[in-house]
Amino acid sequence: xxxxxxxxxxxxSFQVVARIxxxxxxxxxxxxxxxxxxxxxxxxxxxxxxxxxSSIPVKxxxxxxxxxxGFTWLAPSNYHLYVESGNRFALSTEPQVxxxxxxxxxxxxxxxxxxxxxxxxxxxxxxxxxGAAGLKMVGDMGGTTIVQDPxxxxxxxxxxxxxxxxxxHYVYNTEQIVSFFKKIRENGQNRQ
Amino acid sequence: xxxxxxxxxxxxxxxxxxxxxKYDFSDYSDKSLKRMVAKVLSDNKTDINTLLCNISNxxxxxxxxxxxxxxxxxxLFRDPLVWKYLRKNVLPGLKTWSTINIWHAxxxxxxxxYSMLILLNEAGMLERARIIATDINSEVLGIARSGKYRYSFxxxxxxxxxxxxxxxxxxxxxxxxxxxxxxxxxxxxLDTISxxxxxxxxxxxxxxxxxxxxxxxPGKFDLVICRNVVIYFNYSLQSRIFExxxxxxxxxxxxxxxxxxxxxxxxxxxxxxxxxxYKKAVTF
Numbered sequence: 001x002x003x004x005x006x007x008x009x010x011x012x013s014f015q016v017v018a019r020i021x022x023x024x025x026x027x028x029x030x031x032x033x034x035x036x037x038x039x040x041x042x043x044x045x046x047x048x049x050x051x052x053x054s055s056i057p058v059k060x061x062x063x064x065x066x067x068x069x070g071f072t073w074l075a076p077s078n079y080h081l082y083v084e085s086g087n088r089f090a091l092s093t094e095p096q097v098x099x100x101x102x103x104x105x106x107x108x109x110x111x112x113x114x115x116x117x118x119x120x121x122x123x124x125x126x127x128x129x130x131g132a133a134g135l136k137m138v139g140d141m142g143g144t145t146i147v148q149d150p151x152x153x154x155x156x157x158x159x160x161x162x163x164x165x166x167x168x169h170y171v172y173n174t175e176q177i178v179s180f181f182k183k184i185r186e187n188g189q190n191r192q
Numbered sequence: 193x194x195x196x197x198x199x200x201x202x203x204x205x206x207x208x209x210x211x212x213x214k215y216d217f218s219d220y221s222d223k224s225l226k227r228m229v230a231k232v233l234s235d236n237k238t239d240i241n242t243l244l245c246n247i248s249n250x251x252x253x254x255x256x257x258x259x260x261x262x263x264x265x266x267x268l269f270r271d272p273l274v275w276k277y278l279r280k281n282v283l284p285g286l287k288t289w290s291t292i293n294i295w296h297a298x299x300x301x302x303x304x305x306y307s308m309l310i311l312l313n314e315a316g317m318l319e320r321a322r323i324i325a326t327d328i329n330s331e332v333l334g335i336a337r338s339g340k341y342r343y344s345f346x347x348x349x350x351x352x353x354x355x356x357x358x359x360x361x362x363x364x365x366x367x368x369x370x371x372x373x374x375x376x377x378x379x380x381x382l383d384t385i386s387x388x389x390x391x392x393x394x395x396x397x398x399x400x401x402x403x404x405x406x407x408x409x410p411g412k413f414d415l416v417i418c419r420n421v422v423i424y425f426n427y428s429l430q431s432r433i434f435e436x437x438x439x440x441x442x443x444x445x446x447x448x449x450x451x452x453x454x455x456x457x458x459x460x461x462x463x464x465x466x467x468x469x470y471k472k473a474v475t476f
Contacts, residue, residue: 062452064423064427080224093265094227113223
């Protein structure tokens, strides 16, 4: 059973994220963490834009919030988002990593350390190598690694860099990622 | 790939610092601190054993390491909407008070201290303000006292300034254009933004570790500003620190925290969220 699913994306990932979130509902059994690079000037309205597409509440965590299911947790703009011990979020204003804050790598590293094999990491479309080392860490710690099929990506650099660094478990197109979530939803229900 | 520090080495580091100094990092958020320790190791091109040895033998080295462990990110008028709120909704309410006592806890290089001073001066309240600004990091306090910042990386300061002052066409509040030159000397040749001397002399900057608990300076405050500082602490340490802030605020006083922070229990329900600030309840 996964304890979290973490998604990293940059340029070209918004539509994919919106598609995935549109298929989830508030009873989805696993917390979904979103780490997306955002342009500084569009920081406000981003949650709203995603919420419109989403059937599960999208929330920017407040520091030390518990990482609970029933939400999509979106890394706030201008902060790094860590998964802290005790199943809480921690925010940080450390300098940019890979020219990014939030950095996908930092979130993936910390989530991998905390959740190990109970984590799925997904890297979507993007123009930056941020996230590649993070996804490798997810795999090294025993978690599941997924990248969006580069041939489908608007900007394939992020998935390609990830594939260069580690042998990813699955290369999925958007609809296959959607079914991955669907399976988790069904398994979760069976268990209850 | 970033360098990493092993859990065991990290715990040993925290323990050694606690043993050889008055600083205790046990209740810091572990992921961020671990990363800072890894960075110290790689920047100093050293290993954990040498680091620990130096820490336990050399006071000055230890102090320098402490400085390197703290995150010092800040800006002039960081999150302009917060400062706009303070200018429009908080300061007018303090206008009739004979003194206004302000504590900037975790002030870093002082940008937000000067932001407040600028607002106080605009409101005609500078004379009556008593300001103390503290940080654990002696290096950034030096920059804070000098009030000198790089121009090239910090042009955003000026955008924030304009936003807070309503310099960009926000005529609704009837404020006239406030020129930078009233508060800042900008020299692109020297690459500096310097705070004017009449503001520099106002605050008392003091080294203080929030984790140590009691404050080493007297007083109760009308405003406590502590933004994006407690995010580096775990929840139980946050609880202690917010309780300390509560105890050192006058009833009706304001606490200003970061946009993605909240007040930890048990004092959280003794504050009333008021716009972008938290007001200490008058009776409880």
